[in-house]
Every structure is written in C-alpha cells, then in structure tokens.
Amino acid sequence: xxxxxxxxxxxxxxxxxxxxxxxxxxxxxxxxxxxxxxxxxxxxxxxxxxxxxxxxxxxxxxxxxxxxxxxxxxxxxxxxxxxxxxxxxxxxxxxxxxxxxxxxxxxxxxxxxxxxxxxxxxxxxxxxxxxxxxxxxxxxxxxxx
Amino acid sequence: xxxxxxxxxxxxxxxxxxxxxxxxxxxxxxxxxxxxxxxxxxxxxxxxxxxxxxxxxxxxxxxxxxxxxxxxxxxxxxxxxxxxxxxxxxxxxxxxxxxxxxxxxxxxxxxxxxxxxxxxxxxxxxxxxxxxxxxxxxxxxxxxxxxxxxxxxxxxxxxxxxxxxxxxxxxxxxxxxxxxxxxxxxxxxxxxxxxxxxxxxxx
Numbered sequence: 001x002x003x004x005x006x007x008x009x010x011x012x013x014x015x016x017x018x019x020x021x022x023x024x025x026x027x028x029x030x031x032x033x034x035x036x037x038x039x040x041x042x043x044x045x046x047x048x049x050x051x052x053x054x055x056x057x058x059x060x061x062x063x064x065x066x067x068x069x070x071x072x073x074x075x076x077x078x079x080x081x082x083x084x085x086x087x088x089x090x091x092x093x094x095x096x097x098x099x100x101x102x103x104x105x106x107x108x109x110x111x112x113x114x115x116x117x118x119x120x121x122x123x124x125x126x127x128x129x130x131x132x133x134x135x136x137x138x139x140x141x142x143x144x145x
Numbered sequence: 146x147x148x149x150x151x152x153x154x155x156x157x158x159x160x161x162x163x164x165x166x167x168x169x170x171x172x173x174x175x176x177x178x179x180x181x182x183x184x185x186x187x188x189x190x191x192x193x194x195x196x197x198x199x200x201x202x203x204x205x206x207x208x209x210x211x212x213x214x215x216x217x218x219x220x221x222x223x224x225x226x227x228x229x230x231x232x233x234x235x236x237x238x239x240x241x242x243x244x245x246x247x248x249x250x251x252x253x254x255x256x257x258x259x260x261x262x263x264x265x266x267x268x269x270x271x272x273x274x275x276x277x278x279x280x281x282x283x284x285x286x287x288x289x290x291x292x293x294x295x296x297x298x299x300x301x302x303x304x305x306x307x308x309x310x311x312x313x314x315x316x317x318x319x320x321x322x323x324x325x326x327x328x329x330x331x332x333x334x335x336x337x338x339x340x341x342x343x344x345x346x347x348x
Contacts, residue, residue, distance in 0.1 A: 070199040070255050089329055089346070091282040096329035096344035117203050117253050117273065123284040125327060129304040131286065137278075139201030145255050145268035 058083050060124040060132045067136040071113070074140060079108035082124040082132075089123040113140040202265055203253040203273060206246060214267075216252065225254045225267040236272040243270075251275045276334075283330045283340065285311060286348075289322050299342075301328055315342035 062080040065071070078090050084105045090097045094112045101107040101124075111120070122134045202225070204218030214225040227243055235241040246252065251274065256267040290310065291300035299320060301311040313330060320326070325348045330340040 068200050068202055070201040087286075087327060087346075087348075089284050089327060091280070091284070091329055091343065093280060096282075096346075098327070098344075098346045116271075117201065117278045119278055119280045119282075121280075121282040121284070125284075125286050129286050131284070131305070133284070137201075137203070139203075139253065139255060141201075141255060141269075143255070143269060145199060145257070 058086070058124060058126045058130045058132045060122065060134050062122055062134050062136065065136065065138050068139075070139045070141065070145065072140075072142060072144070075110055075112050076138060077108055077110050078120070078122060079106075080122070080134075081105045082107065083126050085127060087125040089121075089125070091121040091123075093118050113138060115140055115142075198258045199256070200258045200265060201253060201255040203275075203278060204251065205275075206248050206250050206252060209246060209248065214246065214252075214254075214270075216254065222263065223254075224261075224264045225256075225270070226259065226264060227267050227270070231267050232269045234269070234271045236274075246270065246272075253278075281332055282343070283332065284327065285330065286327045287311075287325070289320055289324050289326060292320060292322055301326070311340055312338070313340045313342050315345060317342065317345050320345065320347075 060080065060082045062078070064079045065076055082088065082101050082105050084101060084103050086101045086105065086107075088099050088101060088107045088109065090099075090109055090111050092111050093114045097109055097111050099107055099109040116139065118138045118140060120136050120138055122136070123131060124133075125131045202216060202218070202223040204216035204221075204223060206214055207217050207222075208215045212227050214227060216223050216225065231243060233241045233243055233246065235245065250272060253271045253273045254265055254267045255269045255271075256265040258264070259266055285301060285303045286305075287301045287303040289299050290302045293299070297314055297316055299313050299315055301313055303309055303311070304325075311328070311330070313328060327346040327348060329343040329345070331343055333339040333341065
C-alpha cells in the first residue's frame with residue numbers, strides 16, 4: 001500500500017514538473033520567436049484614388065469640457081490627448097488659441113467664453129499636416145440653475 | 146479502487162498548471178484588453194456623473210406637449226421637462242410665460258440632466274438666434290502664396306490640397322510670402338468663398 005502511494009507521488013511529481021516545464025518552455029518560445037511580417041509592397045504606379053481616400057492617422061480625444069456642458073465661469077480648460085508634438089488650435093467665439101501636445105500627446109489650454117452658447121472647435125494638426133477636428137458646445141451663464 | 150486512488154493523488158497536479166495560465170491573462174498587454182478595460186472604467190465614471198450634471202441644449206422646437214418640449218439639433222433630439230419654476234426669456238431679453246414658446250422657435254435650454262442622457266430638467270429657457278451660435282470655423286495649414294497689402298488680403302494654399310486658394314482678410318502685418326502658417330478662419334456670411342482670419346499662427 002505505502003509502496004503504491006510512494007510510487008504514485010513520485011510519478012505524479014515528475015509528470016507535474018514535466019507538464020509545467022513544458023508549458024513554460026512553450027509559452028516562452030512563442031513570445032521570443034519573432035513572427036514574420038509581410039513587407040509592405042509599394043506600388044510603382046501612383047494611384048490618385050489612394051490619395052483621395054487616405055485617412056489621416058491622427059486621433060483627437062477631448063477630456064474636458066464635455067459636450068453641452070453648462071458652466072458659471074468665463075474661462076474653461078480644454079484638455080485631451082492626440083499624437084505627440086501636435087499643434088492644437090481651439091476656436092471659441094472670443095478668439096482662437098493654440099498650444100502643442102507633449103511627448104505623450106497630452107494637451108491642456110485655458111480659453112475664454114462669451115455669455116450664452118459657445119461653439120468650440122478643437123483642431124489637431126500633426127507634423128505631416130494631417131488634421132482632425134472635434135466640435136462641442138459649452139454654455140456660459142452667470143445665472144444659477 | 147487502486148485506479149481511483151491514483152487519480153485522486155494525481156488530481157492536485159492540475160493546480161500546478163492552471164494558476165500559471167490565470168496569472169498570464171491578468172498580465173496581458175493586449176491593446177484590445179486594455180482598451181476594453183478603459184472603456185468599462187469610463188462607463189462606470191460616466192454613469193456616476195451623468196445624473197444632476199448641469200447641461201445646456203440648444204435647438205429648434207419640434208413639439209410642445211404639456212410640460213415636455215422637444216427640440217432638435219443636427220439630427221439629435223432632446224426632451225426638455227419644464228415646471229412652473231422654469232424661467233423663460235424671450236428674444237427681447239424679457240421674462241415670458243412658457244406658453245409663449247412656439248414650434249420652430251430656436252431656444253437654449255439650461256438645467257440638470259436626468260437619468261436619460263437626452264432629457265433635461267429645465268430651469269431656464271432663452272430664445273436665441275441660431276445664426277449667432279453657429280460659427281463654421283475653418284482651420285487650414287498651408288503657405289502664404291500672396292499678400293495684397295492695400296486690401297489687407299492674403300492668399301493661402303493649403304498643404305493638403307494645392308488646387309484650392311483661400312482669400313483671407315487679416316490685419317496681421319508680420320506675414321511673409323512663403324511662410325508656413327496655421328490660419329483660423331471665419332467665412333464671410335455674405336460670400337462663403339471669402340474668409341476673415343480670427344488668428345494666424347506662424348509655424
């Protein structure tokens with residue numbers, strides 16, 4: 001009886017270590033082996049259609065303010081994220097403001113508002129002159145609601 | 146019986162393998178997983194801040210039913226819930242009664258957001274002119290092709306479309322032909338092909 005138990009334990013331990021080792025080796029190999037990627041083929045024939053349908057690879061996310069927000073202050077902070085080192089233009093009914101996103105693509109700028117509904121356009125322009133816009137409305141009033 | 150004993154003894158070995166898999170999943174750097182997690186966190190954050198958030202919607206009245214006014218703007222529909230304490234300001238900036246509001250009138254409504262994202266518990270309604278709100282800003286990046294100093298007009302050719310030229314009125318005297326700029330523009334309401342510069346940023 002004890003001999004069987006002992007034998008089972010030894011076999012079990014060996015099998016367990018074997019399986020675990022094999023799993024680690026397998027996953028490690030999968031991670032370190034570079035996956036061959038196809039080299040993009042550049043067509044020698046220029047395609048005007050490709051130029052027209054090219055989607056600029058630039059993103060723009062506005063963190064603050066949220067669209068249709070109501071505020072009691074004449075100045076708000078427009079912040080968000082885009083590509084690194086990108087020009088940011090913020091248009092409000094008062095003026096146009098500009099800043100540049102940092103190395104991580106984060107930007108923040110204070111802008112002034114007029115009384116009432118303010119249409120705001122935030123534009124990001126990257127180093128290749130690709131451009132993307134985001135529109136929002138912010139209402140400024142001194143009335144308490 | 147002996148086989149059962151052996152199976153019983155081997156069963157804990159499964160535990161040696163399965164926890165490793167679980168840990169691997171948690172440490173995943175898969176962008177899709179991270180994006181899903183980010184979206185879920187945003188949903189949770191938004192669901193906690195939506196209620197009682199102060200909002201303002203503007204648009205054209207499409208229907209008025211008892212204490213509910215429906216307005217539309219850019220294909221979006223908003224419902225305004227009014228009460229006796231809702232203040233109405235007419236186009237002459239005087240206080241008015243709720244029943245003076247009419248369909249097709251453009252209004253700006255201010256209040257607190259209800260549980261539904263497009264429903265406003267309205268505290269104040271102001272009659273507005275859509276033309277004063279809509280600005281149609283245009284932002285272009287390009288080069289100055291010409292400067293007409295007499296008329297204070299510059300010609301800008303956008304970087305991404307050299308077949309277009311923008312004639313822009315500006316009082317900026319520091320501009321030079323060939324300079325690369327970002328121009329923030331407003332179209333002339335009477336002539337959409339003519340623009341006035343809000344500001345010009347040299348690059």
